[in-house]
Amino acid sequence: MSHHPTRPRSGIRALFVICVVATLSVLSTGCANDKQVISQANQFHSSLEPAVINDAQLNRYIQAVGDRIIASAQELDKQGFGPASHKKESAAWMFDKGGMKFHFVNSKTINAFTTGGNHMYVYTELFQKCDTEDELAAVMAHEFAHVYARHVQKGMNRQIVTMLGAAGVGAAGYAAGGKEHGAQYGSAAAGLAAMAGQYFGMSYTREDEDEADRLGFQFYCHAGWDPNRFADFFRKMIAMGMDTQSAAMSDHPTLKSRVEKTEQRVKNLPPESKNWRQQPVATPSELRQYQQRAASLANTMPNDQQLQQSKELLAALPRSCLTPRDQSLPDQEAAQVDLIKKLQAARDARQGQAQTSQRRRQ
Secondary structure, three states, rough: OOOOOOOHHHHHHHHHHHHHHHHHHHHOEEEEEEHHHHHHHHHHHHHHHHHHOOOHHHHHHHHHHHHHHHHHHHHHOOOOOOOOOOOOOOOHHHHHOOOOOOEOOOOOOOOEOOOOOEEEEEEHHHHOOOOOOOOOHHHHHHHHHHHHOOHHHHHHHHHHHHHHHHHHHHHHHHHHHHHHHHHHHHHHHHHHHHHHHHHOOOOHHHHHHHHHHHHHHHHHOOOOHHHHHHHHHHHHHHHHOOOOOHHHOOOOOOOHHHHHHHHHHHHHHHHHHHOOOOOOOOOOOHHHHHHHHHHHHHHOOOOHOOOOOHHHHHHHOOOEEOOOOOOOOOOOHHHHHHHHHHHHHHHHHHHHHHHHHHHHHH
């Protein structure tokens, strides 16, 4: 399959279709459900697929690590483990080894994320920074925990409220500005509303991230990796200078606090946790070979930033990431405002077409 960057126009069209469908489906039911989130995630995956590494060896490796995490979570699920959000619908689909997929994505960004359905992504830059499989497994367990707790569903519900609120404020601004300043006032008002909605929603996101650490830690430990290594990648990001924002102004807890909470969770493990330990999926030398293979393949294919469509979608759609806001993407609030503008423009265009068709019939 040849890989070419998707044209911006296609990205806008896909963005509009996915977001309108998501908006209408959520409004019709009152809240997002698994079916809606899985559908949205699958559509996003198709836009990102050219940057997904499709290699038999690497696929087998990352999926073997992921399947161990999934099997661990399934056992805990049988014991009733998890928050109320996990138990509101059947979770059987989350444990489908053939359906739940982990992917390496060609990217220079140190991050991992999920859009809440059957797909979870690890950026190759993060993979290259892993000194042990424990670090990779901890990241992957964190991402699966977002799926397990249905955090993206919660994010969709919050985002729809923000979008509709901002659109309503934008309309009011347009009316206040009149013909001369309507567009300017409407855009500014919508932007402020979206920013306010994003800021006041941060505490929920921080709670989700802390919950993903807590759940992911249990999946990771029960799957046999070293509990003392779970926070190693957090420590590494601190050393790289990635813990600069205060918790109040970030969509994630501070890395320092995440390390401290992990250390406390290690202390609280039961004595029998020593029996959970297993050998890693790959030996240290095999891990280095996989990293070298991923680096070599990355040079032959586009990265995530060369795919305009996936970049636009990832900026605007609810997703859960390992690290604070992805600096390679537009600001979330700016993406929200841009989304509102595109939805309004598409709506106006459709109304204009309908009026033209009606005049022709007359």
